[in-house]
Amino acid sequence: LEAHRVEHRGEFITLFLKHQADLKAFIGSLVRDRHARDDVLQEVALTLWQRFSTYEPQRSFGAWARGIAAKKILQRWEKLDRMPQPFAPQVIQALLDAYERTAAAAPARSDALERCLQDLPDKSRRLLELRYEQALTLGEIARRVGSTLDAVHKALSRLRTRLQECVEQRLAAAGERLS
C-alpha cells in the first residue's frame, strides 16, 4: 500500500487539484456554511487519498470524489442529528447525476468568468464583492447600499444568471475556435 502511495502521489495531486474547485462547489451546494463545507472538503481529501489505491483510472475522478463527498455529507447530517435533513438522499443522487451531466473544465470556466466580470459595471462588481468577498448577508448588503433585501436578492440573482450566460457563451465560442 505504501509503495502504491509513493508511486502514485504525483498522480493523485494532479487529479485532486484538477477537480478540487468542482468538488468544493458540489459540497457547497449541500453544505451552505463555508466553514462546514471546508471541513467536509478536508475529510473528503483525506479519504480520497486513503482509498486512492482502489481508484480505477478509467472512472471519472470527479464522479468518484463526489460520490465519497455525498456519503460524507450524509454521515455528517446523521452525526449532527439534524432533523429534518436539508435534502432527502434521492436529492443528493439527483445532484450527483446533474453534476456529471454538466461537468466542464474548471480552469476554462474560471478564466471565462474573470473576463465576464471585467465587463460588469462597478456597481454590480461592488454588490458581488459584498456578497462573496465580505460574505455579508443580504440584509447587511441592503443596509450598506441603501436598498431593500428583496432588491438586493433580485439584483444578485440577475447578476449570477448574466454571468452564467456570459461564461457559457465564452466557453462555447472558445470551443468553436478550437474546432
Place this chain on the structure above:
Amino acid sequence: MSERGDFLIHRYLDGLASAAEEAEFGRLLAADARVADAFARATRMDAALEELFVDGRDRRSAAAIVDAVAEPQAPAVPVRWSLRWVAAAALLLALGTGILYLMRNRQQPPVTLAANPVYAVAAGRVLVDGVEDGQIHDGAEVEVVGDQAAVILLADGARAELAPATKAVIRHGRVIELNEGSGQFQVAEAAGRLHVETPVGKVSAAGTEFAVELEPWEREATDEPMSQQVAMALIVGVLSGNVDVHYGDRHYPLGIGENRVYAANKPPAGRKNPDIIGQVAMVSDGGRAITLELPDGKRGRTNKRLLYLTDETRLAYVNVPWRRDRPTPGYQASVWLADGSTDTAAAVTFKGNKSSAPAPSLSGRVSGVSADGKEITLELAPPKKGKPAAKATIKIVEKTRATYALVPFFAEKPTVGYHVSVWLADGSKDTAAAVAFSGKKGSAPMPDVTGTVTAVSADGKEVTLQLPSRTKGQPGAKTTIKITNETKVSYPGVKGGRPAPGLTASVWLAKNSSDTAAGIQFIDLRAARKPDSAKTPAKKGDSGLSAFFAVPRVIELTPEQQPKVTAIIHELEPQYKDYLRRKEAVLTPDQKLALAVATRAAREAGLTDKRQIQEALDAAANITQEQKERMQAFVREEKDLRKRFLDKLTTILTDEQKAKLAKPKPVGKASAKPKVS
C-alpha cells in the same frame, strides 16, 4: 426550466429559502433533471465567484503555500499515533504542495477512534492506572496529580481539561466517567456528542464548551456517625452552546451561561416527590434528629415534625456554603421516608441559601508575605477609628483552600495589598482552612489587549496580535507585545505550550508600559469557533424560531386555529430570519471571539457588577458606539416583530381568548412562560 425552479435556486443560494421552500426545492430537484442541472451550474458559479473574490485574491504559488503551512506541529508529549493520525500525517507528507493549502487551518490532524484508542496528555500530569504517563489508553483509570489541570485530547479534536485531583475513566474517546473532581470540556459540533457520566447524572453535548464539577459534600468531622454519608452534587455550567443533563428520570437542557446543581440524592425508586417538605427548625446535638416546620395551609400556623436520620439515610446538600454541609436550622429539607416508617428518613435533600455563608474568622489587608508564600501577615481593621490596626500571621498549609477574585490569572498568589478573608482550621488559631483573596476594589482584572496571534518572533519574545476589527471585512489593527522573563505566561489547554499563530492571546500590560506584558494567556478558541453553523438562523422546528413564535401559555388553540397560526408564522418567518441574519452581522467574527474571551475572563474574575462587566466586554471587543446603537435597535426591532406576530395572532382568536391575552399579569408573580405552539 421553470421560473419557480429558478426562483428557488436563487432563494436557496442567498440563504432566503424558508423551510417550506427548501422542501419544495428538494422535491423539484429530485423530480426535474432540468432544475437539478440548473442548480449544478448555479452552484458552480456560486463557488467560482467565491473563489475569485476570496481565494483568488491571495492565490499563491505552490512554494508559497508550503511556506505558509510550515511543518505540522508536534504534540507536546509523545503520542502513540492512531491509524487515522498516521494516515493524516502520511497525506500531509505525501502531498506536500497543493493539498496542504486545504489543511492550512488545521494544525492538529483529526483524531477518530482507532481499535485501541490512546489519548494524549497535552498539559499537566496524570497517573494512568497508578503510573504517571503522557498517554492514556482507553478504559484506564486517570488521576490528575500536581497542582495543574491536565489537558487531554479526545477523539475528533474534543478536549477535556481535568482539574487537579480529578479521577476519571475515558472510554471510546467520547465517554468520560467522572468519578471525582471537575473538568471543562470542549467538543466541536462536527465531532459528535461527548458524554460525561458521573455518579449523579450524565451530561452530553455537541458543539459546545461546558464545565462539570462533582462536589462531595463530605463531612469533615470523622467522629460523627454521619461522616460516612457521602452525598454528592453535580454542578454543570455551560460556557457556549447547549448541553443536555440526564438526572434521575429526566432530561434537562441547559443553554449558554446557565449553571445548575443536581444533588446525588435521588429519590427512592418510584417516588419522585418527597413525602415531607419543610424548614429545619432544630437539630439534635448528634445530628441524628431534626425537627421540621411544615406549613399547614392556615395563615401564620405551622406544624412541627420530628424526623430521624440513620446511617442508611442518604443526605444531599444544595446551595449550601462550604463547610456548612450538615443539617442546619434554616435549611429547606425535602424528605423521603423509609418504607413503612413515619419518622425515619430514607433520603433528605437540604437546600441552603446564599446568605448563610459562615463568617470568616478574620479578614483584612495582606501586609506581608513570607518568601515561600506559606505565611501571610494580615493588617486587621482597627477596632476603633484612630486606633492602630492589629496584625495577625496566618499559616497557609497544603490543605488550605485558596480562592482568588478580582485578580488576573498571573497574580494568583498571596500578595501584599490584597484583601483576604481567613477561615481558621478547627481548633487552630493561626492555620487557615480556607483563604479568599481579592484584588483591589475597582481594579478591573480584564486583559488590556485581546487579539489573535499572527506572528511570533524567532526567540518567542515578541508576538504580533491582530486586534478585533471595528468594521466587518476590514482587518483590525495589529500590535506587537513583548514577553520578558518577568512576564507570566500561561497556555491553558494549548497543545505544545508555546505561542503560535492562530492562538488567541489576552494580555495584561506591565505597569507604565504600552507593549510589555505582565501576564499573557494563550488559548485556542479555533475549535470553539467552528460551530458557527449552529448560529445560523433557526429553521422551522428549531428552538429559536419556535420560541419566538410561541403562543402565550394562556391561549389554548383550537384545532382549526393551529393551521392559521402556522400560516402566520410562515408569513413572518422570512422577516424574522432576515432580522436574525442582520443581527448576527453586527459584530465581526473577531469581536465575537474577543467577547467570548472577555466573558470568560469576567466570569473567572468573579465580576458581578453588570455595568462593569458590560463596559469591560465592550472595551475588550472594541465595540463602537454605532454597533451599540445598532444592537439596541435590534432589541426594538425584535419587540416590534413579536408585537406584529401577536397582533396577527389576535385576529384569529375568539373573544374569550382575546380577553385572556389582554388580562394583565398578576402583580408580583413571574409572567407565564410562553408555550411553544
